Amino acid sequence: MRDAAIExxxxxxxxxxxLELDALEVVPAGKRRVVRIVVDGDGPKGRGPLLDDxxxxxxxxxxxxxxxxxxxxxAYTLEVSSRGVGRPLTAPKHWRRNATRLVRVDLLDGSQLxxxxxxxxEDAVELDVDGAARRLRYDEITKALVQVELNRRQSxxxxxxxxxxxxxxxxxxx
Numbered sequence: 001m002r003d004a005a006i007e008x009x010x011x012x013x014x015x016x017x018x019l020e021l022d023a024l025e026v027v028p029a030g031k032r033r034v035v036r037i038v039v040d041g042d043g044p045k046g047r048g049p050l051l052d053d054x055x056x057x058x059x060x061x062x063x064x065x066x067x068x069x070x071x072x073x074x075a076y077t078l079e080v081s082s083r084g085v086g087r088p089l090t091a092p093k094h095w096r097r098n099a100t101r102l103v104r105v106d107l108l109d110g111s112q113l114x115x116x117x118x119x120x121x122e123d124a125v126e127l128d129v130d131g132a133a134r135r136l137r138y139d140e141i142t143k144a145l146v147q148v149e150l151n152r153r154q155s156x157x158x159x160x161x162x163x164x165x166x167x168x169x170x171x172x173x174x
């Protein structure tokens with residue numbers, strides 16, 4: 001299996017779903033190979049792709065790979081996922097898609113800070129660090145990771161349109 005051949009098959013399929021190929025990895029797993037594809041994209045709110053979009057794209061990628069010779073005759077397992085919070089922010093689009101999220105940033109001078117993304121441009125990002133605005137050029141940053149916040153309240157802009165609705169008129173005697 002050649003990564004370049006797989007990428008050539010996969011990229012146009014992902015683009016048709018409004019997604020980008022973020023990473024491609026082919027890993028041996030016994031007699032099989034695992035083809036891991038990480039996707040990204042703006043999604044409907046500019047904050048990343050929806051799971052339904054990734055699922056649809058995954059089926060289409062699988063069909064495209066099965067009908068191409070990019071994987072050769074080797075058996076493989078396909079894994080398609082989003083970037084998730086474990087992958088570092090490495091491009092301005094990653095920062096933009098994570099606006100309002102808390103990030104831990106390692107700087108060139110060896111220091112580290114944690115702040116909330118308030119603005120992301122092409123050359124720099126602005127963070128709210130303990131109530132103070134801090135502008136950092138991307139070339140000052142060696143590593144940046146989104147921090148998981150389990151108790152953060154979402155604003156109306158962050159809420160998912162597919163939120164579960166509860167019917168308050170349900171029979172209470174059951």
